Amino acid sequence: xxxxxxxDACRTPRGVGxxxxxxxxxxxxxxxxxxxxxxxxxxxxxxxxxxxxIIWGTSTQVGKQGxxxxxxxxxxxxxxxxxxxxxxxxxxxxxxxxxxxAAAQVKAGMEDLVVAGGTEMMSFTPSTRDPNKPTMMxxxxxxxxxxHPQSHQGLCADAIATMEGISxxxxxxxxxxxxxxxxxxxxEGRFAKSLIPVYKDDGSLALDQExxxxxxxxxxxLAGLKPAFEAVANVQLNEDGLTYAGxxxxxxxxxxxxxVHHAGNSSGVVDGAAAVLLASKSYADKxxxxxxxxxxxxANIGDCPTLMLNAPVPAARKVLAxxxxxxxxxxxxEINEAFAAVAEKFIRDLKLDRDxxxxxxxxxxxxxxxxxxxxxxxxxxxxxxxxRDLRRGLVTMCAAGGMGPAIIIExx
Numbered sequence: 001x002x003x004x005x006x007x008d009a010c011r012t013p014r015g016v017g018x019x020x021x022x023x024x025x026x027x028x029x030x031x032x033x034x035x036x037x038x039x040x041x042x043x044x045x046x047x048x049x050x051x052x053x054i055i056w057g058t059s060t061q062v063g064k065q066g067x068x069x070x071x072x073x074x075x076x077x078x079x080x081x082x083x084x085x086x087x088x089x090x091x092x093x094x095x096x097x098x099x100x101x102a103a104a105q106v107k108a109g110m111e112d113l114v115v116a117g118g119t120e121m122m123s124f125t126p127s128t129r130d131p132n133k134p135t136m137m138x139x140x141x142x143x144x145x146x147x148h149p150q151s152h153q154g155l156c157a158d159a160i161a162t163m164e165g166i167s168x169x170x171x172x173x174x175x176x177x178x179x180x181x182x183x184x185x186x187x188e189g190r191f192a193k194s195l196i197p198v199y200k201d202d203g204s205l206a207l208d209q210e211x212x213x214x215x216x217x218x219x220x221x222l223a224g225l226k227p228a229f230e231a232v233a234n235v236q237l238n239e240d241g242l243t244y245a246g247x248x249x250x251x252x253x254x255x256x257x258x259x260v261h262h263a264g265n266s267s268g269v270v271d272g273a274a275a276v277l278l279a280s281k282s283y284a285d286k287x288x289x290x291x292x293x294x295x296x297x298x299a300n301i302g303d304c305p306t307l308m309l310n311a312p313v314p315a316a317r318k319v320l321a322x323x324x325x326x327x328x329x330x331x332x333x334e335i336n337e338a339f340a341a342v343a344e345k346f347i348r349d350l351k352l353d354r355d356x357x358x359x360x361x362x363x364x365x366x367x368x369x370x371x372x373x374x375x376x377x378x379x380x381x382x383x384x385x386x387x388r389d390l391r392r393g394l395v396t397m398c399a400a401g402g403m404g405p406a407i408i409i410e411x412x
Contacts (some may be wrong), residue, residue: 009379017122057094057118095374182361183215270367311404
């Protein structure tokens with residue numbers, strides 16, 4: 001079986017995901033994806049006619065983000081028409097899944113050169129929602145609603161915090177540390193190697209730095225924020241009086257949910273795109289490409305759909321087992337900070353050294369462009385492994401529906 005080498009990774013800055021406020025909000029998703037696809041080819045002198053496939057992650061595949069963004073963005077980027085493309089959706093896990101599938105194709109010997117990544121314009125997605133209908137699979141399916149009730153993600157985070165005994169103070173401290181670490185990383189230029197500026201169609205600069213972080217955030221300011229998901233708990237979803245809290249109580253009837261999450265200790269709503277270039281050993285050797293890392297193992301797992309956000313721990317354990325490694329063999333971890341309780345539970349359950357987890361901040365500080373985040377984190381951990389001269393990194397995240405993909409990379 002061939003090695004799947006990571007040749008390079010790049011990404012856009014993350015812009016505030018709100019029309020009228022975000023620097024990227026007026027950029028078409030196809031053009032944002034084309035920005036990183038063009039960069040990954042140009043940075044590495046790739047003949048795009050030799051790219052076997054583009055595997056792209058995008059969660060909200062409707063309207064401007066519909067129509068196989070991977071293929072359309074490649075054409076927009078000026079790729080040779082022979083470079084095919086496909087777009088997938090594993091909710092928040094789409095970016096990791098895109099890279100994992102690309103690695104599997106290369107390791108199996110079916111492909112030699114693949115670009116994987118993702119795009120999400122969260123400034124666009126609010127316009128696609130029906131405000132009169134709940135989210136996820138409970139939308140119109142009465143049977144699934146009763147078998148696997150799925151609620152509002154923020155309320156799920158509050159439920160997990162309640163069940164795990166994770167306090168508001170612990171959540172706020174994690175959020176504060178995320179902002180501080182992101183501030184240091186930006187100041188020291190730790191993201192510069194992978195960051196690709198985005199330009200408007202008229203050639204003017206749209207964004208060349210992270211737009212979301214607030215390094216001036218204090219613990220006192222976080223403590224003063226009102227819980228965000230208490231208001232949605234009792235929103236009625238149908239004529240029978242079903243509520244978001246009621247969906248959770250179908251599976252956990254005695255749970256008295258404590259509301260600890262708010263805008264400051266939840267992931268930021270942003271726009272962004274990222275790309276990872278993978279190649280087989282034979283292709284890299286023949287074409288003089290210097291690999292930066294190899295894919296050691298990948299894994300996917302499901303967990304309770306009602307709690308929705310608890311799969312990262314079993315995903316990490318599964319991918320470690322597949323690789324024949326322990327947590328002590330991993331130098332750095334990236335766990336997506338969808339909500340503070342998700343990252344806090346991950347650290348506690350795996351008994352991790354906090355100085356090895358999200359060392360440059362996470363989504364609470366930098367934002368979470370759903371379909372792109374996994375690819376962003378893979379690039380981030382690779383850059384940091386190189387900067388610290390370390391060996392292995394593990395990336396994982398929760399995904400809607402109660403799923404969790406994970407991947408381990410190792411520097412060459």
